[in-house]
Amino acid sequence: MISKNAFSNKSYSVLGLARSGAAAAEALLESGAKVTVWDRQDVARARFEGRCDIADPLEMDLTGFDGLVVSPGVPLNTHPITQHAAKFGVPIIGDIELFALARPNLPPHRVVGVTGTNGKSTTVALIHHILTMAGLPSLLGGNIGEPIMAQTPLEPNDVGEGVYVLELSSYQIDLTLSLDPEAAALTNITPDHLDRYDGFAAYAASKERLFEMQSAHNLAVFGTLDEPAGAIHERQKARREEGRVIAADLEALKALQPQWPSLQGPHNLENAAVAVAIVEELGVTPAQWQHALPRFRSLPHRMELVCEERGVVFINDSKATNTASTAPALAAYPPSADIRSGAPRVHWIVGGLAKEDGLGECEAMLSNVAAAYTIGEAGPRFGELLTGRVPQVHNCELACEAVRRAREAAEPGDVILFSPACASFDQFRDYENRGDHFRKLVGVIAEEGDCEPAACANTDEDYIKGDIA
Template identity: 55%
Template sequence: MILSPAWKGRKYAVLGLARTGRATVEALLAAGAEVTAWDSREDAREAFAGRVTLADPVETDLTGFEAVLVTPGVPLNTHPIKPHADKFGVPVIGDIELFAQAREHLPPHKVVGITGTNGKSTTTALTHHILKTAGVPTTMGGNIGLPILGQEPLPEGGVYVLELSSYQIDLTYSLDCDVAVLLNVTPDHLDRYESFEAYAAAKARLFEMNTIREDWGRVIVVDDPMAATIASRTDCVFDVGSKWLANQDPSHLSLQLHWPTLQGPHNAQNAAAAIQTCRSLGLDWTDINRGLRTFPGLPHRMERVGERAGVLYVNDSKATNTAAAAPALAAFEKIHWIVGGQAKEPGLGETEQHIGHVTAAYTIGEAGDAFADALAPHCPVSRCGTLDIAVHTAALAAKPGETVLLSPACASFDQFRDFEDRGDRFRALVHALADSEATP
């Protein structure tokens, strides 16, 4: 558990007791803080009965409190906690800010912060994997893996690799990353920000908190227009787009051909960012190349879940907007595309440039009809409604050498708990196809 002696005897309020909130409360209690905590779920509150003061911070006199901690899922633009805390002059922060405060009490280490609309999970996991295979003590947290405060401190020389959403950046004020990475900024989460520019500014704050270090710096994939704009305003930048990767020495990199889980142009960008990050941390090409070759990939991100009758089935459920779905459409040909869910934006967005790869489309969820109407001029469309019907229909239509791709370009909350639940369901449906094929 990561702690700071500075928390001892101070008063904190914690709103939200899911995984991150629980880890935050446990760390504060272990450090000797006084904690007021709340969650709308009774079972979540009961887990802390007798250990904390159970009260809603929105209805609490916050005089004398050090901070209110909220989970990234609390919308600061609409939730009453922010104006309530402001009345008492109490900051609203997250667990990443507590980690930043605890850093001075940890063994000497470095922190990598990785943000971007798309690709940050892959880049975070890849950077962590390269470091780990090179023998560097490392862990990953933030928006991926276990809550950072619940993890054990790394020994001297360790590297904390943090995936950071814009929401998490909004809730920290002192996270000074040794290497900060911005992959891209495309329209997303606009229900939480007044404009696209405000969302981009939230991402850019990761750099604004940085101390400029000689021979260190910020890694930005400048193939993305907004990232390039932010790069133009930022000192000590390593520009690492696809052209940068193409200009590296192929005898060292062996190029993407030999990175089995990092195919497609988007993964070229993710790999470029991870490579430059690890170079900034002092790794040599041999160690970096070993990590690129052995990276296992992430579930739900262009995950090959099986092959049936010569047809490949790919789970890209994590593609929750059109910019995230476009790379998968670019990476495969003769695609039977399962698309739809809870739309974050109108139209086909960045997927439109790859429609030529789509043999047929199968629409699901709330946005199913809108996608069907948009795709009808380009390819045959089946309005399936649900994922099980879509998988079954696509399996009947697909021919050997073709790909059935779940890359929904939408959020999952209309029909599933989250994108993992959606991807798990797709995987189960594909495996059921294989089982039925094997049944005499």
């Protein structure tokens, strides 16, 4: 647990005792801080009974508190805690800021921070994978894996210092004041989570704060220079030392990408280029990352190869909760001259709880779609949008019906792509539950003898689950 007496004799209130909040409270207690916790759920508060004060910070005089730790899920733009804390001059922070404050007390180490609308989970997992294969101590944290404050501090080894690789959502950055990563990256910025911000510009500004917290001599990597990322890139170049702001070199890696079975598509080329730039900054050689990239396995629910059946590939991309996230998945499987003279080959299962009206960036990728199978609340609307635009549209409502129809229609060389382009909450608890359901449906096919079990890519124990969708 990351604490190391960094918070001794300080006072903190913790609001929200889910995964990251509970881990923060435990670390603060171990560090010798005076802690007050609160959660609306009795069961969440129960584990802290008798160990610290339990009180709702909204009903407290916060004078003298060093910080109010809240979950990234708390909407600061609407929650009354924002104004209440401001009355007492108490900073609202998250567990990433606690980690930043604890850094001086940790063994020698470096930190990588990656943000962006899409691709950040794959990028941090890839960085961690390459570092581990190169022998460097590394762990994942932030919006992926175990909460950072619950993890065991890294110790240097014969190869080098430990590296904390953090996936950072805009919500987490909003709660962070002093993190200074040795290397930081922005994958891309497209509209998302706008219910939490006063427009797209404010959302982009939240992402930019990661780089504003960095020292001028530390490295900033950009996966794209499309706006508004390009403007952030230029502003950072103006305030940094020469060569400390770079754009990922996609062209240098393009010829190698066919060797990476779990990193197909233009978006994964971008993710890999960002990862390579960062690991080279940390001392990894080209020979080391070239050895590691082909051995990387997709994250669960993100372009995850579930199974191959009679030449048909099943892909679980349940984490694609908006059209901007689904578009790269559609782009990853273009028509091939070697497969039915270049006919489209994607059987796209799409729908759920729509975040937007329209096809967004998916519209440019429809030439790759052989058939669409619509599900969920947004299914009828997707049916309207896609009819006449792709060869076939099947209104299925349920995922089980969509998988059945797609399996019957797909031919060798085709791809059954479960990339809903929508939130999951109309039919499922979260995108993970939705992706698990798809995997189970594909598993039923395997049990029927039509798919060899050995072809299934992942098992439950391989899963790395994040805190925020």
